[in-house]
Each structure stands twice: as C-alpha cells, then as structure tokens.
Amino acid sequence: xxxxxxxxxxxxxxxxxxxxxxxxxxxxxxxxxxxxxxxxxxxxxxxxxxxxxxxxxxxxxxxxxxxxxxxxxxxxxxxxxxxxxxxxxxxxxxxxxxxxxxxxxxxxxxxxxxxxxxxxxxxxxxxxxxxxxxxxxxxxxxxxxxxxxxxxxxxxxxxxxxxxxxxxxxxxxxxxxxxxxxxxxxxxxxxxxxxxxxxxxxxxxxxxxxxxxxxxxxxxxxxxxxxxxxxxxxxxxxxxxxxxxxxxxxxx
Amino acid sequence: xxxxxxxxxxxxxxxxxxxxxxxxxxxxxxxxxxxxxxxxxxxxxxxxxxxxxxxxxxxxxxxxxxxxxxxxxxxxxxxxxxxxxxxxxxxxxxxxxxxxxxxxxxxxxxxxxxxxxxxxxxxxxxxxxxxxxxxxxxxxxxxxxxxxxxxxxxxxxxxxxxxxxxxxxxxxxxxxxxxxxxxxxxxxxxxxxxxxxxxxxxxxxxxxxxxxxxxxxxxxxxxxxxxxxxxxxxxxxxxxxxxxxxxxxxxxxxxxxxxxxxxxxxxxxxxxxxxxxxxxxxxxxxxxxxxxxxxxxxxxxxxxxxxxxxxxxxxxxxxxxxxxxx
Numbered sequence: 001x002x003x004x005x006x007x008x009x010x011x012x013x014x015x016x017x018x019x020x021x022x023x024x025x026x027x028x029x030x031x032x033x034x035x036x037x038x039x040x041x042x043x044x045x046x047x048x049x050x051x052x053x054x055x056x057x058x059x060x061x062x063x064x065x066x067x068x069x070x071x072x073x074x075x076x077x078x079x080x081x082x083x084x085x086x087x088x089x090x091x092x093x094x095x096x097x098x099x100x101x102x103x104x105x106x107x108x109x110x111x112x113x114x115x116x117x118x119x120x121x122x123x124x125x126x127x128x129x130x131x132x133x134x135x136x137x138x139x140x141x142x143x144x145x146x147x148x149x150x151x152x153x154x155x156x157x158x159x160x161x162x163x164x165x166x167x168x169x170x171x172x173x174x175x176x177x178x179x180x181x182x183x184x185x186x187x188x189x190x191x192x193x194x195x196x197x198x199x200x201x202x203x204x205x206x207x208x209x210x211x212x213x214x215x216x217x218x219x220x221x222x223x224x225x226x227x228x229x230x231x232x233x234x235x236x237x238x239x240x241x242x243x244x245x246x247x248x249x250x251x252x
Numbered sequence: 253x254x255x256x257x258x259x260x261x262x263x264x265x266x267x268x269x270x271x272x273x274x275x276x277x278x279x280x281x282x283x284x285x286x287x288x289x290x291x292x293x294x295x296x297x298x299x300x301x302x303x304x305x306x307x308x309x310x311x312x313x314x315x316x317x318x319x320x321x322x323x324x325x326x327x328x329x330x331x332x333x334x335x336x337x338x339x340x341x342x343x344x345x346x347x348x349x350x351x352x353x354x355x356x357x358x359x360x361x362x363x364x365x366x367x368x369x370x371x372x373x374x375x376x377x378x379x380x381x382x383x384x385x386x387x388x389x390x391x392x393x394x395x396x397x398x399x400x401x402x403x404x405x406x407x408x409x410x411x412x413x414x415x416x417x418x419x420x421x422x423x424x425x426x427x428x429x430x431x432x433x434x435x436x437x438x439x440x441x442x443x444x445x446x447x448x449x450x451x452x453x454x455x456x457x458x459x460x461x462x463x464x465x466x467x468x469x470x471x472x473x474x475x476x477x478x479x480x481x482x483x484x485x486x487x488x489x490x491x492x493x494x495x496x497x498x499x500x501x502x503x504x505x506x507x508x509x510x511x512x513x514x515x516x517x518x519x520x521x522x523x524x525x526x527x528x529x530x531x532x533x534x535x536x537x538x539x540x541x542x543x544x545x546x547x548x549x550x551x552x553x554x555x556x557x558x559x560x561x562x563x564x565x566x567x568x569x570x571x572x573x574x575x576x577x578x
Binding site for chain 1: 426428429430431433434436437440445446447448449454
C-alpha cells in the first residue's frame with residue numbers, strides 16, 4: 001500500500017514548551033490509523049500542524065508526495081483532507097441540512113458561480129443522503145443547537161464526510177458520547193470506510209473504540225512516538241502499558 | 253417566511269407607501285431619513301449581524317458616499333454615475349479596512365474602525381481644497397431621473413424608498429445564496445468554517461466591502477436629502493447611531509435594520525411630548541431594551557412567537573410535518 005500522507009520530523013513548540021518533538025509517520029491508503037496517548041502528549045497539536053491550523057516549527061507534511069506544510073486549512077480541505085474537532089463544532093443557528101450543505105458548498109464552482117447559482121449549491125440530494133446515512137432524517141430541518149450532544153456529534157462527523165474526502169482526521173469522535181450512540185458512530189464510520197474506501201486517522205482515549213475500529217495504532221507520549229503496531233501488539237507493548245494504558249494487575 | 257410574517261411585511265410596505273400622504277414636509281423628511289439610514293444599517297447588519305465583524309466605521313462610509321456625490325455632481329457627473337461611484341469607492345475602501353479584521357477581532361477591531369471614522373472626519377474637515385472644510389457643501393441638487401424630478405419632498409421620499417427596496421431585495425437574494433450560509437458560518441465558528449473549505453479571509457473582506465458599499469450608497473442618498481453636508485454629520489455619533497439601529501432592531505435578522513432605523517429616527521421625535529426630557533427618555537428606553545432584550549426588537553418577537561407556538565403544542569416546525577423515525 002502506498003502512503004497517502006507522510007509526516008517527517010514534525011516539531012511544534014509554544015514558547016519554551018515543546019508539544020511535538022520530531023514525529024514521523026505515514027498514513028497508508030484506505031487504512032484506519034489510531035493515535036493514542038496521555039493528555040498533553042501532543043496528539044491534537046500534531047493534527048493541527050498536519051491540517052494547517054498551526055504552522056509547524058520544523059518538519060514536513062506531504063500529501064501524495066506533494067508538500068503541504070503551511071498550507072491553509074481551507075485549501076487543504078479542497079484537496080480532499082477533512083477533519084472533525086475534539087470539541088463539538090457544528091453551526092448552532094443553521095439547520096442540520098444547512099450545516100451539511102455548507103460543509104460541501106465551497107467545493108462546488110467558484111465564488112461567482114456560488115453567488116449566482118442555486119441556493120443549495122446543487123447539494124440538496126447529497127445532504128439528504130448524508131442525513132439518511134447518519135439516521136438524522138427526523139431532524140433535518142431543525143437548528144443544530146436543538147439536537148442532543150450525541151446527535152450533534154453524528155452531524156459533526158457527517159459534515160466531515162460531506163465533500164467526499166479521501167482522508168479524514170477525527171479528533172476524539174467518541175468523547176462524551178454515550179455507549180449506545182458510540183456503537184452507532186463506530187458502525188457508521190466502518191460503513192463509510194467500506195463504502196467509499198476513505199482513509200481515517202483517529203485520535204481517541206476510548207480504548208475499546210480505537211482497538212475495534214483501527215487497523216494500526218501509533219502511541220504518542222510527551223510529543224514523541226513511542227510505539228507503533230496493530231491493536232493487539234499495542235496492548236502487549238510494555239512501554240505503552242507503563243506510559244499510558246497501565247497494567248490490570250499491580251506489579252509484584 | 254411564515255404567514256403572520258408575510259402579512260406583517262405587506263402591512264409595513266403599504267404603510268411605507270401611504271404614510272407620506274398623511275404627513276407634512278417634516279414628517280416626510282423623517283421618513284426619507286429612515287429609508288436612507290436603513291440602507292446604511294442593512295450594510296452594517298451584513299458586516300456585523302451576518303458575518304460577525306464589528307465595525308464602528310459605517311458613519312464614515314456614509315460620509316464618503318455623501319461627499320462623493322456632492323463633489324461629482326456639480327462637476328458635471330450624472331447623478332446615477334455618482335451614486336454608483338459612491339458605492340464602488342466605499343467597496344474598495346471597505347475591502348482595505350477588512351484587512352485588520354483578518355488579524356484582530358472584537359474590541360480591538362472596534363477601535364481600529366473607530367480610529368478610521370476619526371481619520372475620515374479629520375480628512376473631511378482639514379482638506380479644505382477638496383471638501384471646503386467646516387463650511388461644508390451646500391445647495392446639493394436633487395436629481396432628475398429619466399425626466400422625473402425628485403426635487404419635492406414627496407418625490408424624493410419615493411426615490412429613497414425605491415432605492416431601499418432595490419438594495420434590500422439584492423441583499424436578500426445574496427443572503428439566500430451559498431454566500432449567506434458562508435457568512436453565518438464565519439460568524440458562528442470561523443475555525444470550523446475554514447476546515448470545511450470556506451475561505452474565511454475572502455468572505456471577511458467581502459463582508460466588510462459590501463457593508464461599506466451600502467454605507468456609501470446611503471451617503472449618496474443622504475447628500476441630496478439634506479442638501480447641505482459638513483464633516484461633523486459623519487463623526488462617531490453617526491457610526492454609533494447606525495450600530496444602535498442594527499442592535500436595537502435585531503442583529504442578524506434581515507428586517508432588523510428597518511425596525512432599528514425606524515426606532516432611532518422616529519422615537520426621539522415622538523418622545524418630544526416629554527419636552528426638554530425627550531432625549532433622556534429615549535436614552536433610558538434604549539438602556540431598558542438592551543438590558544432586557546439584547547437580541548433586539550425582532551429577537552423579542554421571534555422569542556414570543558416561538559413561545560406561543562410551544563404553548564399551542566406545535567414544536568419546532570419540522571416536527572409537525574415529519575414524524576420521528578423509530
């Protein structure tokens with residue numbers, strides 16, 4: 001499998017604090033890669049550097065071999081890289097349908113054609129399909145603010161998929177979601193992955209969720225990569241257990 | 253639009269057409285001033301209410317538009333050309349004023365735009381070779397359009413009302429396009445909007461430029477309305493007054509600026525029965541409204557209509573039509 005995304009020697013410091021200290025990895029086409037690690041280990045900062053929200057202090061990011069370091073998030077998004085955030089990020093005053101249309105409209109035409117073209121930018125059907133896919137049909141016309149937390153989380157993920165991205169970076173999709181909704185979220189993510197063959201990178205603390213969803217897992221601690229492997233390998237890795245997972249039985 | 257909303261709009265339109273026939277010339281002047289300032293307030297509502305960028309510069313753009321017309325028309329430029337030029341000039345200056353908004357927000361941006369208003373005032377006052385300084389420009393003619401003279405108060409009112417209607421429809425159409433959705437996204441969550449491919453830089457600049465251009469068009473109507481302009485009309489007072497109109501009417505509501513401008517122009521006059529205290533009564537009224545209803549008059553109506561719908565047992569509109577799936 002070829003690498004869709006390559007990150008090499010990425011560093012990010014804030015003043016004297018180094019959040020990411022030389023991380024290198026690659027994301028292969030069609031895989032679901034998990035990134036785990038304790039709070040403050042640099043996972044979200046890494047995401048923000050890859051996605052252009054933050055400018056890395058050093059290092060390089062390449063998408064299909066082309067350097068994208070320092071590119072603006074909106075330009076990266078139009079290249080087919082999408083994301084969700086750790087905190088809920090829907091547009092509360094817009095309806096569920098409008099949230100989804102917004103998530104796709106900037107990929108259609110130019111500024112001028114968007115001004116003079118159709119109000120829904122020709123995305124009404126796509127939005128309807130996405131609403132059905134995430135089982136939000138009964139909520140389509142409601143303002144996002146009126147949805148429950150779990151429903152907003154589904155909408156948030158659906159928005160990330162709206163433009164048909166090839167690479168989606170999900171930052172703690174399971175955070176604050178109840179067990180029933182969590183099962184549904186995982187099932188929908190797997191279904192989308194199978195249907196569209198998209199590539200996912202998932203940051204998550206919910207171990208069961210990561211281990212079930214991901215095909216490969218990276219472990220970060222203090223801004224460095226400390227382990228890499230399949231979920232089963234990561235579970236057995238002594239360094240990871242010491243740094244993050246902890247052991248089930250206290251050491252003798 | 254809901255049924256009661258459409259009825260209210262129809263009544264308001266009929267009232268706007270009928271009212272001047274019941275009024276003397278000062279009343280017609282006040283209505284014309286309402287129409288003119290509503291154009292500027294619609295522009296500020298676009299920048300602030302939809303795109304979420306604070307601006308205390310709208311009064312300065314009204315001034316730039318007014319001086320543009322007052323200087324170009326005597327130089328032989330036809331009024332329609334001067335009118336469009338005022339809009340274009342303010343669009344360009346508004347675009348440039350948008351650049352600071354790419355760096356800072358909120359009160360920092362407020363101070364940048366406030367300083368801009370002061371700068372424009374000083375240019376209008378000090379550059380006498382161009383603007384005639386504190387003596388202002390008088391005897392500004394009202395235009396004759398396609399053989400129709402707007403010289404008399406009633407005719408000029410209908411000219412202003414027609415301009416307001418055309419501009420309002422154009423803005424309504426723009427807000428219903430994907431641009432309107434992008435502006436709301438910019439206001440509600442610029443970081444998320446950026447991650448969804450929305451070029452927030454460009455939309456911020458457009459929001460500033462379009463808002464400013466409406467300020468310029470308002471000024472281009474203001475100059476022939478009052479027929480005498482001088483720099484102090486376009487100082488901070490006007491910018492604050494326009495901000496008041498947007499907020500009191502209901503920031504981010506399409507009809508907010510119409511209601512806000514009506515209140516800001518007419519209420520002080522109605523309160524004249526309080527004689528020497530009328531402006532004090534007006535100020536106290538504004539304080540009370542802002543303290544109890546920060547979302548403005550239309551926000552109040554919106555809340556009330558939702559509460560009535562809930563009491564009657566209708567939930568949000570969609571729930572009445574589509575049943576939740578099992």
